[in-house]
Amino acid sequence: xxxxxxxxxxxxxxxxxxxxxxxxxxxxxxxxxxxxxxxxxxxxxxxxxxxxxxxxxxxxxxxxxxxxxxxxxxxxxxxxxxxxxxxxxxxxxxxxxxxxxxxxxxxxxxxxxxxxxxxxxxxxxxxxxxxxxxxxxxxxxxxxxxxxxxxxxxxxxxxxxxxxxxxxxxxxxxxxxxxxxxxxxxxxxxxxxxxxxxxxxxxxxxxxxxxxxxxxxxxxxxxxxxxxxxxxxxxxxxxxxxxxxxxxxxxxxxxxxxxxxxxxxxxxxxxxxxxxxxxxxx
Amino acid sequence: xxxxxxxxxxxxxxxxxxxxxxxxxxxxxxxxxxxxxxxxxxxxxxxxxxxxxxxxxxxxxxxxxxxxxxxxxxxxxxxxxxxxxxxxxxxxxxxxxxxxxxxxxxxxxxxxxxxxxxxxxxxxxxxxxxxxxxxxxxxxxxxxxxxxxxxxxxxxxxxxxxxxxxxxxxxxxxxxxxxxxxxxxxxxxxxxxxxxxxxxxxxxxxxxxxxxxxxxxxxxxxxxxxxxxxxxxxxxxxxxxxxxxxxxxxxxxxxxxxxxxxxxxxxxxxxxxxxxxxxxxxxxxxxxxxxxxxxxxxxxxxxxxxxxxxxxxxxxxxxxxxxxxxxxxxxxxxxxxxxxxxxxxxxxxxxxxxxxxxxxxxxxxxxxxxxxxxxxxxxxxxxxxxxxxxxxxxxxxxxxxxxxxxxxxxxxxxxxxxxxxxxxxxxxxxxxxxxxxxxxxxxxxxxxxxxxxxxxxxxxxxx
Numbered sequence: 062x063x064x065x066x067x068x069x070x071x072x073x074x075x076x077x078x079x080x081x082x083x084x085x086x087x088x089x090x091x092x093x094x095x096x097x098x099x100x101x102x103x104x105x106x107x108x109x110x111x112x113x114x115x116x117x118x119x120x121x122x123x124x125x126x127x128x129x130x131x132x133x134x135x136x137x138x139x140x141x142x143x144x145x146x147x148x149x150x151x152x153x154x155x156x157x158x159x160x161x162x163x164x165x166x167x168x169x170x171x172x173x174x175x176x177x178x179x180x181x182x183x184x185x186x187x188x189x190x191x192x193x194x195x196x197x198x199x200x201x202x203x204x205x206x207x208x209x210x211x212x213x214x215x216x217x218x219x220x221x222x223x224x225x226x227x228x229x230x231x232x233x234x235x236x237x238x239x240x241x242x243x244x245x246x247x248x249x250x251x252x253x254x255x256x257x258x259x260x261x262x263x264x265x266x267x268x269x270x271x272x273x274x275x276x277x278x279x280x281x282x283x284x285x286x287x288x289x290x291x292x293x294x295x296x297x298x299x300x301x302x303x304x305x306x307x308x309x310x311x312x313x314x315x316x317x318x319x320x321x322x323x324x325x326x327x328x329x330x331x332x333x334x335x336x337x338x339x340x341x342x343x
Numbered sequence: 344x345x346x347x348x349x350x351x352x353x354x355x356x357x358x359x360x361x362x363x364x365x366x367x368x369x370x371x372x373x374x375x376x377x378x379x380x381x382x383x384x385x386x387x388x389x390x391x392x393x394x395x396x397x398x399x400x401x402x403x404x405x406x407x408x409x410x411x412x413x414x415x416x417x418x419x420x421x422x423x424x425x426x427x428x429x430x431x432x433x434x435x436x437x438x439x440x441x442x443x444x445x446x447x448x449x450x451x452x453x454x455x456x457x458x459x460x461x462x463x464x465x466x467x468x469x470x471x472x473x474x475x476x477x478x479x480x481x482x483x484x485x486x487x488x489x490x491x492x493x494x495x496x497x498x499x500x501x502x503x504x505x506x507x508x509x510x511x512x513x514x515x516x517x518x519x520x521x522x523x524x525x526x527x528x529x530x531x532x533x534x535x536x537x538x539x540x541x542x543x544x545x546x547x548x549x550x551x552x553x554x555x556x557x558x559x560x561x562x563x564x565x566x567x568x569x570x571x572x573x574x575x576x577x578x579x580x581x582x583x584x585x586x587x588x589x590x591x592x593x594x595x596x597x598x599x600x601x602x603x604x605x606x607x608x609x610x611x612x613x614x615x616x617x618x619x620x621x622x623x624x625x626x627x628x629x630x631x632x633x634x635x636x637x638x639x640x641x642x643x644x645x646x647x648x649x650x651x652x653x654x655x656x657x658x659x660x661x662x663x664x665x666x667x668x669x670x671x672x673x674x675x676x677x678x679x680x681x682x683x684x685x686x687x688x689x690x691x692x693x694x695x696x697x698x699x700x701x702x703x704x705x706x707x708x709x710x711x712x713x714x715x716x717x718x719x720x721x722x723x724x725x726x727x728x729x730x731x732x733x734x735x736x737x738x739x740x741x742x743x744x745x746x747x748x749x750x751x752x753x754x755x756x757x758x759x760x761x762x763x764x765x766x767x768x769x770x771x772x773x774x775x776x777x778x779x780x781x782x783x784x785x786x787x788x789x790x791x792x793x794x795x796x797x798x799x800x801x802x803x804x805x806x
Contacts, residue, residue, distance in 0.1 A: 086560050100517060106610060106618040107517075129618060145517040147554035277610070277619075280515050280556055281740050282525075282582040283602035289593055294586060299742065313593050316693030320595045324620035331616075 065099075065143040068119050073201040077125050077169060078135050085118035087148045093176040094154030094271065094303055097122060098279045100145040101133045109276045111173040111302075112149060120148070123172035123201075129328030150279040151302050154269070156180040160243035161187040163235070164210065165228045165257055167249020168194060171202055173271055174248040179209035181246075187211045189240070191231050193253070197222035229256050242266050247306060251315050258306040270306035272297045274314055275321070288314050345386050349452030352381035354459050359673040363644050366529040366613055369670055370434070370459075375415065378463040382410035384448055384455050392445035393457060398789030399432075399498075401425040403442055403457055410460055419468040422461065427501035427544075428494065428788060430469065430536045433462030435527060436785045437664045469539055479548035483507035485802050488572040490557045490743050493521020494784045495578035495775025497544060498791030499798075504547040506799055511572075512544075513555040518609060521580055523784070525609040526601070528638050530645070531667075534608075557743040563771065564747060573805070574770050574798045577758050578791060581776035582740040586733055587630070591687030596622060596695035600631070600639040600734035607642050624648045624730040628698050630684055631734030632656065637667040639732045640676045650676045651726065655683040655703050655716045679726075681705070683718065687731055699725045737781045747771070755780050764794025772798055 062068060062083040069081040087097060096111045097120060108130050110122040124131045137143070154177050162181055166174030171192045182188045190210035194200045195218045207213040215223035216231050224231045228249075236242065245268040247257035254270045261268040274286040274297050281299040288295055291308035295301065355371035356362075362369055373381065385407040393403040402421060409418035422429050438444070438458040446454030468474050485508050489496045492514040500510045518524050520537040545551060557563065557579075566572045584599030586592050603621070606612040610619035627643040629636050632654035640650045652671070654661065657680050661668055672678070681703040690696045702722035705714035739757045744750055751767040753759040757780055758773035760766045766773050774790025776782055 086555075090560055104611070104618055145554050147515070147517070147556060147560075149559055150556065277602065277605055278516065280582070280742055282584070283605050284584040284586070284599040285602045287586075287593055294588075294593065310593075313693065316595050317593065319692075320622070321620040328618070328620075 062118075063142050065146040067137055067139050067141050067143070069121075070137075070139050073123065074199040076199065077123060077201055079113070079121060079123045079172075080134075080137075081119040081121040082143060082146055083118055084120050084146050084148075087146065088115040088118050088120050091115035091120060091149040092153035093156060093180040095149040095151045096279070096302065097146060097148030098150065098276065099134075099143050099147075101130060101137065102144050105133065105144055106130050107145070107277055107279075109150070109273070109279055109298075111271070111273075112176065113172045114176060115149075120146070123169065125169045127329070128325050129331065132329070147279070151298060152300070154180065154246075154271075154303050156184050158185045161189070161241065162244045162246065163189045163191060163232055163242050165232060165245065165247040165249065165253070166190070166192045166206075167228060167253040168199075170249025170253070170271075171206065174246070175202055175206055175209055177246055177248065177271075178206065182210055189214060189235065189242075191216060191228045193218070193228035193231075193249070194222075195219065227256075228253065229260050232257065233260055236264055244269070246271075251311060251318065254306060255311040255315075258309070258311070262307050268306035269303050270309060272302045272304055272309070272314065274318060288317070346380060346383040348380075348384060351453045351456045351459075352377045354456070356670075359675070362530065363674050366645060368533050369530050372466060373459055373463040375413075375463075375467070378410055378415075378460050379413055381456050382407040382460050385411065386447060388447050392447065393442040396441040396443075396445040398441070398785045399426050399792055401442075401461075406464065407455070407457070407460060410464060415464060415467050416473065418464045419473060422464055423468070426461075426788070427498045427792070428540050429461050430465035431494070431523060431532060431540060432785050432788065433458050433460075433465055434532050434536070437783060439665050441785070474539060474543055475546065477543055477546045479546070480505055480507045482509050482548070485509065486511070486570075486572045487574045487576065487798055487802075488513060488566045488570070489576045489578060490563075491515075491521055491577070491579040491775075491777070492519040492541070492551060493578060493580050493775065493787060494523060495580070495777070495787035495791040495794075496521065496576065497540065498788040499576045499578060499774065499795045500549045500791075501544050501547065502792055502795030503798060504544065504549045506795070508799075508802075509548070509550075511550040511552060513557050513561075514551060514553050515556045516609065517553050519551050519553065525605045526635065526638070528604065528608055528642055530641065531638065558745060559742065562747070563744060563750075567770065573802055574772065576764070576791070576794050576798065577744055577766075577771065577773040577777050578775045578787070579740060579743045579777045580787075581737045581757070581781045583738040584733065585735045585738060587684065587735060589684060589686050591689060591695070592733070594687055594689040594695045595693050596624070596730040597687060598730065598732045600629075600635045600732055601737065603639050603732050604635070604642065607646075613642070613646060621646070622730060624728075626728045627651070627730045627732060628653050628684070628726060628728045629732045629734055630654075631736070632661040632663060633734060633736065634663045634667055635736075636734035637663045637671045639734050640671055641674060643730070643732065644674050644676060648730070651728075652676060652678045653682050653684060653698070653700060654678065654680050656713065657681055657705060660713050681716065683716065684731075685723065688725075695729055695731055697725050697727050698731055699723060737776075739777055739780065762793065763797045764790060765797055769801065772801075
């Protein structure tokens with residue numbers, strides 16, 4: 062197999078894809094919670110993606126087609142090679158025997174929550190994995206998730222499948238019904254993590270969040286991914302991506318992640334335009 | 344008899360009004376005639392003070408004499424034997440404090456423009472394909488790993504390859520060159536020049552492994568035990584950006600100079616349609632007075648901003664090369680000297696709106712020998728800006744070597760290495776910013792060269 066070759070590709074939903082990339086050195090070192098940075102082509106930007114699994118020389122990542130780069134990534138097929146693939150970066154999630162834990166995954170965040178839940182489960186924890194999606198049609202990784210935890214709870218915003226409501230609602234239900242969680246891991250969109258932390262703060266449950274700010278190098282060099290944690294500036298790429306959720310200044314991260322919203326929208330439109338043109342010509 | 348003209352031979356520049364609209368090289372370089380005329384100003388002094396000012400010890404009067412005689416190929420041979428990256432150092436060295444600062448002609452007039460001639464010779468050789476005519480030296484069977492492909496790593500690798508070592512450079516980024524690629528802008532050091540020098544090394548047999556973050560994907564210990572390297576050179580630079588720890592530094596629109604420059608230089612965000620974005624600002628404050636501050640300011644200018652340099656000391660203390668300050672001023676960059684930021688303010692969306700500064704005055708000299716800047720009471724004022732770039736210097740990034748058994752660090756957190764590049768581990772060597780903290784390209788090159796010599800001695804001593 063060639064360097065950075067896409068060995069396997071699968072569409073999990075129309076919007077979410079999964080690729081397994083041949084990168085044996087990265088695969089040998091990868092641990093739950095770490096990420097890679099890839100570039101699709103010679104002119105491409107560097108984007109971080111969390112490692113979903115790493116076996117037999119293959120590193121699996123899951124992406125959502127939200128911008129120009131992820132759309133370009135999705136155009137590649139099995140046998141194609143990525144331009145660059147670097148990792149494993151960041152600190153692995155601290156996996157220890159905590160007792161009973163809840164792992165919250167929001168949408169694509171479930172892809173990241175999965176290896177964390179699996180590692181925690183293997184370490185002897187009783188794991189409630191709560192996966193939230195907008196609707197039934199876009200539920201991903203259900204089978205894998207159910208194998209990686211003690212109890213899987215799927216939630217949908219519209220009630221089309223599983224619990225009707227957000228993951229925070231399900232978590233609160235469990236807590237209110239008497240489940241005593243020793244630790245919560247929340248992985249997903251910033252707003253979901255922010256509200257999960259508000260909830261766990263109320264119940265005084267230690268909470269780890271996995272941050273996903275904008276990055277370039279992923280080695281601490283640019284400081285682009287900085288965030289404020291307990292009043293101190295931290296770099297998500299080297300100090301994280303996991304942080305104590307009760308100390309993270311979420312509003313700041315939310316603002317920083319919107320820095321290039323305008324450019325990203327343009328890139329997406331341009332890409333859709335190109336795709337449209339291609340389809341018409343083809 | 345030498346040319347006794349008291350001033351330097353002029354080198355053309357791109358007109359400031361035009362160049363602020365492009366990223367093409369500012370300094371246009373000498374013609375053969377201009378280089379010969381300038382080189383002929385050399386008096387061939389017996390004690391060669393210029394050589395003592397050169398961190399890589401180029402026999403300057405010898406190559407200048409060749410140029411003056413019109414033997415440019417001969418000059419290149421002398422130059423390239425002493426300096427692995429002449430096209431780069433000729434462009435970015437602070438010559439005024441090194442070779443040119445010691446030039447005898449500088450006493451009564453202007454010193455010889457050694458840097459300009461060095462650049463001319465290197466470019467001349469490249470245009471004629473001489474640079475490309477390098478052959479790999481037969482292998483001596485010994486493997487050396489170099490961490491980082493910046494000036495220290497490239498020089499160290501080049502020197503070792505010349506001695507017959509099998510050298511592999513491990514670079515974390517997707518492009519080789521380190522600060523030469525991500526930091527120094529195209530208009531000061533064209534990336535084609537960096538590429539040329541890197542390709543020369545590859546032709547000499549140096550292997551370059553990109554996307555390899557040592558410390559993460561492989562540790563130094565694994566380089567020895569699994570990969571079979573006999574010595575490791577750490578040239579990973581000083582990559583961690585510093586911030587001021589003032590309120591508002593995480594607002595949208597506050598950049599470290601590293602981030603801003605990386606987006607522009609490495610990721611080509613200045614180009615229309617680039618995949619990596621960078622903000623196009625109206626008014627930018629660049630905090631700091633070094634070369635990196637000048638680079639960031641001049642990039643911001645080229646992206647259409649009105650740019651202010653905010654520096655807490657006076658013009659005399661600006662650490663940047665004189666030429667960079669001169670070029671920045673020509674380009675209309677405003678210098679707010681004796682000015683220090685105290686906070687950055689944002690709007691309701693968390694975007695930078697203004698920077699609040701105080702006026703400073705210089706007091707008694709501090710530990711660095713420079714007069715200590717002190718805030719003038721009640722001198723606070725606010726400047727409306729939509730971006731702030733922090734160019735305050737950098738710290739070493741310990742990622743590549745953290746946790747290596749027995750490897751000692753110094754007080755600054757750099758790898759503790761002596762002037763020969765030796766560390767507390769006999770098989771590990773270090774040099775450049777990774778060992779000294781942020782300094783210059785040429786000092787890193789000098790360190791890479793010394794370390795290569797030490798590595799050779801070490802490996803020979805084992806046999």
